[in-house]
Amino acid sequence: MARAFTIAIDGPAAAGKGTLSKAVAAHFGFAHLDTGLLYRAVGAKLLLGMDAVMAARTLTTDDLQAEDLRSPEVAQAASKVAVIADVRSALLDFQRSFARRAGGAVLDGRDIGTVICPNAEAKLFVTASAEVRADRRFAELAASGSAISRAQVLADVKERDARDRDRAEAPLKPAADAILIDTSDMDIDTAVAEAIAAIEARLAD
Ligand code: CDP
Numbered sequence: 001m002a003r004a005f006t007i008a009i010d011g012p013a014a015a016g017k018g019t020l021s022k023a024v025a026a027h028f029g030f031a032h033l034d035t036g037l038l039y040r041a042v043g044a045k046l047l048l049g050m051d052a053v054m055a056a057r058t059l060t061t062d063d064l065q066a067e068d069l070r071s072p073e074v075a076q077a078a079s080k081v082a083v084i085a086d087v088r089s090a091l092l093d094f095q096r097s098f099a100r101r102a103g104g105a106v107l108d109g110r111d112i113g114t115v116i117c118p119n120a121e122a123k124l125f126v127t128a129s130a131e132v133r134a135d136r137r138f139a140e141l142a143a144s145g146s147a148i149s150r151a152q153v154l155a156d157v158k159e160r161d162a163r164d165r166d167r168a169e170a171p172l173k174p175a176a177d178a179i180l181i182d183t184s185d186m187d188i189d190t191a192v193a194e195a196i197a198a199i200e201a202r203l204a205d
Helices: 017-028 036-047 052-057 061-065 072-081 085-090 092-099 112-116 130-143 150-166 188-204
Strands: 006-010 031-034 105-109 122-127 179-182
Touching: 006 017, 006 112, 017 031, 017 105, 017 122, 017 188, 031 092, 036 052, 036 061, 036 072, 052 072, 052 085, 072 150, 085 092, 092 105, 092 112, 105 112, 112 122, 122 188, 130 150, 179 188
Parallel strands: 006 105, 006 122, 031 105, 122 179
Antiparallel strands: none
């Protein structure tokens, strides 16, 4: 499609937004931006001793390829820098221009439907119980060789959710017009099929 069409996918930590967003983007032939990676890249620089606002203002696409951005330590650092208003505003323009590119875009994060793209043509809020999300993240981390315990992953997920929900700037919450998908008892294929059906209904409008 030549016109811009934005799909906003938000939700708490490890809800399956990444897998779902990639599948949705592939289905519609849209570009995909994992906005969590922007905050993770800033968090990684904070861990290396850099000022978070400076890191956000000077972020490059190369920084998004850095190693270990998926580690639990970087995830916690990401949610800490994500409460800083100047960090969020430094990352705003990049996300908005990505969203309006010709050909369609899928962005996943926490505030896409509420703050970054309040006029997105389709909005999904993907969730699952904290236990199910911790199990999924634990399986991913274990597969990548991490020795972290399942109990620690659950504690990390809950801590990050609380920080993301309770912050003053762009807190994690569903947009009023978001379609809610609870994947607690759903496999990925079912979740993808449900998301695609909901978006197709919006595309037809
Ligand atoms: O993959 P996971 O759901 O665990 O996290 P992520 O999407 O990579 O996001 C990492 C952290 O970045 C989150 O816990 C949020 O604090 C922050 N974030 C945000 O504030 N706004 C976004 N649009 C995306 C991520």
